[in-house]
Amino acid sequence: MARRKLIAGNWKMNGLRTDSAALVSGLISRRAAESDFDAEMLVCPPFTLLDRVGQSLAGSPIALGAQDCHIEQTGAFTGDVSAAMIKDMGASYCIVGHSERRSGHHEANALIRAKADAALSVGLAAIVCVGESEPERRAGKACEVVCAQLSNSIPGGASPDTLVVAYEPIWAIGSGRIPTADEVVEIHSTLRRCLHGLLGGHASGVRILYGGSVKPSNAREFMLLPDVDGCLVGGASLSVDDFWAIALASQGLPA
Ligand code: 13P
Secondary structure (H helix, E strand, O other): OOOOOEEEEEOOOOOOHHHHHHHHHHHHHHHHHOOOOOOEEEEEOOHHHHHHHHHHHOOOOEEEEEOOOEOOOOOOOOOOOEHHHHHHOOOOEEEEOOHHHHHHOOOOHHHHHHHHHHHHHOOOEEEEEEOOOHHHHHOOOHHHHHHHHHHHHOOOOOOOOOEEEEEOOHHHOOOOOOOOHHHHHHHHHHHHHHHHHHHHHHHHHOEEEEEOOOOHHHHHHHHOOOOOOEEEEOHHHHOHHHHHHHHHHHOOOOO
């Protein structure tokens, strides 16, 4: 099954109103000027900017996503944000299980699955992140770790329209270090096999993104690998030039 590439930007805890306006308008105008461009683009700003960025993106082909959600849709959960609220902002995606939440907020697979279920229940697609730590890789356990994370954190009834998987080796995030092509291929093909076991025929349509120190200089190399269906970009998604260059690279178009 043909899978349309997805180039997603995770802004993390970055962005104030003024700089986000320039970033979003820059992306919209570059995307509009590139008629040959066929990948899907997504930006995931912090909650504080969802409304504003969503309004700017309205009518453009660039999608809006959030970086996390609560497992409940309403209630007495001080400081939390529900999937229904995110959907209300015009979003279509929600990242769940990012390693910065798994480690910084002690989120385990069962909670991540509940968040993904909450996202799907209001019509958002879930981007479920998996990835091994450096000690796990050194111990030869990377495939085992990501498969266990995937099996235990994807939502029930997932399909290619409602699930995206992002492989983000923890040691590659924000470090400038990247896995070799062989390492990426090994993990992505393992994840695809694992998805087949979990979803049967649906598995071949689910996109598997690579994330971790993706830059304009290495994006093309990742994007040519089998079973790499796009990327989840952190730091480089905060620059119009860099994020757009990565998007172009995903299509084999010159920057
Ligand atoms: P960097 O691209 O900054 O390494 O971050 C990757 C990431 O965590 C995206 O979710």
